[in-house]
Amino acid sequence: MTSTPHAEHGVEDLCPAGSELYARALRDGWVHPADADAAPCLLDHGLLHPAVADPGRLEPVAPAVALHRLLRTSGARIADERRREERLTEAFEPLMRIDGGRTGTSDTATITVLNGFDQINSAIAEAVAAASREVLAIQPRRRNPESLDINLNALKQDQALLDRGGRIHTLYPHALRHQPAVLTRYEQLRGDAEARTLDEVTDRLIVVDRTVAFIPANEDRTLALEVRHPALITYFVTVFDRLWHLATPMYPKAVRQPSKDGITPRQRAIAGLLVEGYTDAVIADRLGMNIRTARVHIAKLAATLGSESRAQLGYLIGRSGILDPPG
Secondary structure (H helix, E strand, C coil): CCCCCCCCCCHHHCCHHHHHHHHHHHHHCCECHHHHHHCCHHHHCCCEEECCCCCCCEEECCHHHHHHHHHHHHHHHHHHHHHHHHHHHHHHHHHHHHCCCCCCCCCCCCEEEEECHHHHHHHHHHHHHCCCCEEEEECCCCCCHHHCCHHHCHHHHHHHHHHCCCEEEEEEEHHHCCCHHHHHHHHCCCCEEEEEEECCCCCCEEEECCCEEEEECCCCCCEEEEECCHHHHHHHHHHHHHHHHHCEEEECCCCCCCCECCECHHHHHHHHHHHCCCCHHHHHHHCCCCHHHHHHHHHHHHHHHCCCCHHHHHHHHHHHCCCCCCC
């Protein structure tokens, strides 16, 4: 049976076996060389050494002596680093005087990772508090609709932006058109605050004054990216504007979507995903609704088209022409 390999570590992080053996050597004045097999770090770091009078024994170095030696070594290493810093400064100082602003800097192209909801919300709140022009936001479905827009730092901060002459434009999925929390929020704001909805929206996006954007960096949104790269900001704004023009107004003036041949726009969106082979769960997630609501719409769609099975429903959808572009 082989013993577990001894993990390498620094002298400041002595392993339990090494600490115990070193303490025993200090108490007894020596240990047998075989005892050090389980803690070779003591020999490697110079805390044990063969006895001069008896090479068959290992004697401990006094802790005060060992500490002084280690601190001296550490001090010499720090001094070397400081000399290196001085040489680097001397080398780069004349070059820094040549740089006349022709090189890129971190101020013009920055992507910062934000870790945790507190840090994310704080960064967004700070950006909104400093905004003077606009906030563009895409807010997908949340598990708790009552907590919508929490990262825009609530009504007071949004109203302050509107009072400064700014505007707030927000895109939601259609499933949130009749959420009281959403409608009440906009009814309490005074100024240029508008909301529109789409069958499907992208993942969360917040763009502030077209200078900084926030997007999720992982699935559970505990990480986010703060983006200040001009090209990326332009891309985000372009995507938002295109979705905005395709969206249906929700506030201040809600527009009722017309139905065609007894098929509502919501059912038409579901039909498009059904023929692509998506499951009920995926359809519900993409359209921002719970799975029971999705299944109710699917049942109504099946009843309207006279379908008796899932396979037949896909065939009847294709045959009905409800997915054909208008014209």
